[in-house]
Amino acid sequence: AMVMVDPEGRIEIVNEQTERLFGYTRAELLGSKIELLLPKRLSKTHVAHRSKFFADPQTRPMGFGLSLFGRRKDGVEFPVDISLSPVETAKGSYAVAAIRDITERRRSEDTLRKVDERFRDLVESSPDGMVIINAAGVIQQVNGQAEMLFGYGRGELLGKAIEMLLPERFRAVHVGHRSRYLARPQPRPMGAGLELFGRRKDGSEFPVDISLTPLQSPEGGLGVAHVRDVTARKRSERELLLAHLVRAQEEERLRIASDIHDDTIQAITAAGLRLQLLRRQLTDEKQLETLKKLEDTVQLAIQRLRNLMFDLRPPALERDGLAAAVRTYLDQLQVDSGIVGKLESKLSEEPPLETRAILFRIIQESLTNVRKHSKANTVKVRLETAEGGYGGSVEDDGVGFEVDQVQPRAGHLGLAAMRERAEMARGRLELTSIVGSGTKLRFWVPRDAGLMPEAALTR
Ligand SMILES: Nc1ncnc2c1ncn2[C@@H]1O[C@H](COP(=O)(O)OP(=O)(O)OP(=O)(O)O)[C@@H](O)[C@H]1O
Ligand SMILES: [Mg+2]
Structure with missing residues (x-):
C-alpha cells in the first residue's frame, strides 16, 4: 500500500491496496489524518515523529527495530513494515509511506x-x-x-x-x-x-x-x-563379574577339598592298607624292598593331598582357629621359600567360621604374593580384634612395587579378587608399597562378614 501525506499528516494520495489493506474507501481516506491508520495508543507519539521526519526528510525504514502496527477500520491491528521517502513537489514537501502487511511473515x-x-x-x-x-x-x-x-x-x-x-x-x-x-x-x-x-x-x-x-x-x-x-555401568559390570568369580572359586575349592578328603585320600589309604596285608605274605628281600618304596610313595601322595586340601580349606582353620592356621601356613612358607614368617595375634576371640575363612583367604593370597614376588627376608602377620570386627596386616621387607600401576589383567587377579572378597564382606583393604623397601597390606572385616547371599549376586 502506498500513502502520501503532507507535513500536517493529511492524506493526499492512496492506492487501491491501501483501501483493501485498511478497509476504508478512498473517499474516507483522502483528507483524513494519517493517524487514522494507526492504533489509537500510538497516535500521539506518531505526531511528534512525523514532524521530526519533515524537519529532516530522508528515505528510511520507519521505526527501525520496533514492531509497527496498522489499524483497520474495524479496529483490528496488524503488524506492518513501513519505509518512508520524502517527495518534493511544486505544492511543497510530502512523505510517501510504503506499507506492507507482515502478518504472515510474523506468524x-x-x-x-x-x-x-x-x-x-x-x-x-x-x-x-x-x-x-x-x-x-x-x-x-x-x-x-x-x-x-x-x-x-x-x-x-x-x-x-x-x-x-x-x-x-x-x-x-x-x-x-x-x-x-x-x-x-x-x-x-x-x-x-x-x-x-x-x-x-x-x-x-x-x-x-x-x-x-x-x-x-x-x-x-x-x-x-x-x-x-558409561563408566559407572562398565565398572559395576566388572565388579559383578568378579563377585561371581570369587564366589564360584570359593565353592569350587570347597568341593575339591571335600572330594579329596572323602574320596581320593580314602582310596589311597585303602591302597596303603592292602600293601600292609601284602607285606605279611612276602619273604623275598628284593620284593620287600620294592614294597617299602611303594608304601613310601603312598604316604607321600597322602601328605601331598593333605597339603593341597589345606590350601583349599585348611582343616586347622576349623579345628584350631585362625591364628593356628596362619602359623601352619607361615611355617610351610618358610620351608618352601626361606622367608621367615612372624605372627603376632591379639585376637580376643575366635572369629565365626565364615569370617575366619575370609580372613584366611586374604592372608593366604597376600602371602602367596609375598612368596612369588617380594624376594623378602621376613614377613610379619598381625591379627587383632577391632571395631566390631577383625583387622590386621601382612607386611614384607621385599622389593615393593608401584601399587597404582597394577591393573587387573588376565592371569593376575589376586589383588582384585582379594579386594572383591573384602568388599563382599563389607570390609576394607589398604595396600601400600614402597619400591625397594617392602609391601604392607592392612585389612579389616566385620564380625558377621559371611559371604554375600546369592540373591545379591543375581541382581
Ligand atoms: N608383596 C609383593 N611384593 C612385590 N610385588 C607384589 C607384591 N604383591 C603383589 N605384587 C605385584 O602386584 C602384581 C599383581 O598381583 P596379583 O596378586 O594381583 O597378581 P599375580 O600375583 O601376578 O597373579 P595371581 O595372584 O592371579 O596368581 C604382581 O604381579 C606383582 O608384580
Ligand atoms: Mg597374586
Missing part, C-alpha cells in the same frame, strides 16, 4: 522461533551430552551436558572438527565413518558391538555409548550424536 517467524526455543530446551534438558555436527563433521551446537562430559567450554567446541572429542588413535578412521554416515544418515547406535571412548580436554578417556540421529536444517543435513558416559 512464521514466531513459529520458527518457538520451534527453535523448544528444540534448544530439549537439547539442554537432555541427560545425555549432545553434539550436533554438519555434513563436514564440524561442530554446530553442543549442550551443557556435553561441555561437562568433555571438559570444554562451548566456545572451544563450536566450529571445530568432531574428532577432537575422540582419542587420537580413532580419529583417522572416524573421518571415514562419519562421512559415510552423513552421506546416508539414519538413526542408529554407533559402533555396534565396539567399545567406544571419548576424550576429555585433559586427555583422559572414558567409555561412552553413542547414538546418532540425522536432522534436517535449512543449512543442510546435520548429525546429532547423543553421548552417554
Whole structure:
C-alpha cells in the first residue's frame, strides 16, 4: 500500500491496496489524518515523529527495530513494515509511506522461533551430552551436558572438527565413518558391538555409548550424536563379574577339598592298607624292598593331598582357629621359600567360621604374593580384634612395587579378587608399597562378614 501525506499528516494520495489493506474507501481516506491508520495508543507519539521526519526528510525504514502496527477500520491491528521517502513537489514537501502487511511473515517467524526455543530446551534438558555436527563433521551446537562430559567450554567446541572429542588413535578412521554416515544418515547406535571412548580436554578417556540421529536444517543435513558416559555401568559390570568369580572359586575349592578328603585320600589309604596285608605274605628281600618304596610313595601322595586340601580349606582353620592356621601356613612358607614368617595375634576371640575363612583367604593370597614376588627376608602377620570386627596386616621387607600401576589383567587377579572378597564382606583393604623397601597390606572385616547371599549376586 502506498500513502502520501503532507507535513500536517493529511492524506493526499492512496492506492487501491491501501483501501483493501485498511478497509476504508478512498473517499474516507483522502483528507483524513494519517493517524487514522494507526492504533489509537500510538497516535500521539506518531505526531511528534512525523514532524521530526519533515524537519529532516530522508528515505528510511520507519521505526527501525520496533514492531509497527496498522489499524483497520474495524479496529483490528496488524503488524506492518513501513519505509518512508520524502517527495518534493511544486505544492511543497510530502512523505510517501510504503506499507506492507507482515502478518504472515510474523506468524512464521514466531513459529520458527518457538520451534527453535523448544528444540534448544530439549537439547539442554537432555541427560545425555549432545553434539550436533554438519555434513563436514564440524561442530554446530553442543549442550551443557556435553561441555561437562568433555571438559570444554562451548566456545572451544563450536566450529571445530568432531574428532577432537575422540582419542587420537580413532580419529583417522572416524573421518571415514562419519562421512559415510552423513552421506546416508539414519538413526542408529554407533559402533555396534565396539567399545567406544571419548576424550576429555585433559586427555583422559572414558567409555561412552553413542547414538546418532540425522536432522534436517535449512543449512543442510546435520548429525546429532547423543553421548552417554558409561563408566559407572562398565565398572559395576566388572565388579559383578568378579563377585561371581570369587564366589564360584570359593565353592569350587570347597568341593575339591571335600572330594579329596572323602574320596581320593580314602582310596589311597585303602591302597596303603592292602600293601600292609601284602607285606605279611612276602619273604623275598628284593620284593620287600620294592614294597617299602611303594608304601613310601603312598604316604607321600597322602601328605601331598593333605597339603593341597589345606590350601583349599585348611582343616586347622576349623579345628584350631585362625591364628593356628596362619602359623601352619607361615611355617610351610618358610620351608618352601626361606622367608621367615612372624605372627603376632591379639585376637580376643575366635572369629565365626565364615569370617575366619575370609580372613584366611586374604592372608593366604597376600602371602602367596609375598612368596612369588617380594624376594623378602621376613614377613610379619598381625591379627587383632577391632571395631566390631577383625583387622590386621601382612607386611614384607621385599622389593615393593608401584601399587597404582597394577591393573587387573588376565592371569593376575589376586589383588582384585582379594579386594572383591573384602568388599563382599563389607570390609576394607589398604595396600601400600614402597619400591625397594617392602609391601604392607592392612585389612579389616566385620564380625558377621559371611559371604554375600546369592540373591545379591543375581541382581
Ligand atoms: N608383596 C609383593 N611384593 C612385590 N610385588 C607384589 C607384591 N604383591 C603383589 N605384587 C605385584 O602386584 C602384581 C599383581 O598381583 P596379583 O596378586 O594381583 O597378581 P599375580 O600375583 O601376578 O597373579 P595371581 O595372584 O592371579 O596368581 C604382581 O604381579 C606383582 O608384580
Ligand atoms: Mg597374586
